[in-house]
Amino acid sequence: MRKQKKVKDSYVIMTELVLPNDTNTLNNLMGGRMMHWMDIVSAISAQKFSNRIVVTASVDNVSFSETIRLGNVVTLEAKVTRAFNSSMEVHIEVYAEDIPSGKKFLSNQAFFTFVAVDQLGNPIDVPEAIPESEEELKHFDGALRRRQLRLVLAGRMKPSDAVELKSIFDIKED
Numbered sequence: 001m002r003k004q005k006k007v008k009d010s011y012v013i014m015t016e017l018v019l020p021n022d023t024n025t026l027n028n029l030m031g032g033r034m035m036h037w038m039d040i041v042s043a044i045s046a047q048k049f050s051n052r053i054v055v056t057a058s059v060d061n062v063s064f065s066e067t068i069r070l071g072n073v074v075t076l077e078a079k080v081t082r083a084f085n086s087s088m089e090v091h092i093e094v095y096a097e098d099i100p101s102g103k104k105f106l107s108n109q110a111f112f113t114f115v116a117v118d119q120l121g122n123p124i125d126v127p128e129a130i131p132e133s134e135e136e137l138k139h140f141d142g143a144l145r146r147r148q149l150r151l152v153l154a155g156r157m158k159p160s161d162a163v164e165l166k167s168i169f170d171i172k173e174d
């Protein structure tokens with residue numbers, strides 16, 4: 001029987017201070033540095049969940065709505081939403097905080113996908129993820145739809161096989 005693991009056991013929190021080397025010439029945090037941190041925190045979460053080495057397979061849409069400034073404290077939280085065979089979807093939330101003013105805001109959210117690999121780099125099965133809280137259940141339910149969308153966009157799944165997307169795009173059967 002496939003091993004089971006609670007979603008909450010994959011929870012990782014990482015805190016960074018925005019230093020001059022992280023910013024552009026406007027003293028704002030560079031998007032690439034943010035994505036680097038997101039990649040690290042979510043990879044640790046996937047590794048913790050699977051007890052395996054993981055590689056990043058895909059990164060869903062990352063948008064930057066509010067500026068994060070030099071001196072801000074950035075907190076990244078990551079949790080596996082659902083595991084498939086060898087792949088796991090991880091949800092990341094990024095918060096920025098200006099300590100002197102006490103202002104804290106949610107800056108980004110994203111879903112990254114990781115694949116657990118063996119010593120030769122071949123995909124290897126991971127435990128089944130068990131969601132418990134309301135938010136974990138919501139993310140778990142949406143994960144299959146997001147998986148099919150990203151696999152279709154990556155050219156790894158035929159749109160006609162993406163059964164979860166049929167209702168969204170009103171895809172007609174042949």
Ligand SMILES: CC(C)(COP(=O)(O)OP(=O)(O)OC[C@H]1O[C@@H](n2cnc3c(N)ncnc32)[C@H](O)[C@@H]1OP(=O)(O)O)[C@@H](O)C(=O)NCCC(=O)NCCS
Pocket residue numbers: 054055056057058083084085086087088113115117121122123150151154156
């Ligand atoms: C990701 C990787 C291991 C997949 O290997 P592969 O031989 O194509 O394996 P498969 O086709 O059997 O797919 C394995 C899993 O990857 C998933 N996958 C592959 N490409 C994907 C993509 N673009 N998006 C999401 N998932 C993807 C598959 O859905 C499958 O998941 P499942 O086992 O849960 O069903 C391989 O493409 C790889 O090593 N890529 C480079 C990773 C890398 O270097 N990342 C950056 C640095 S860490």
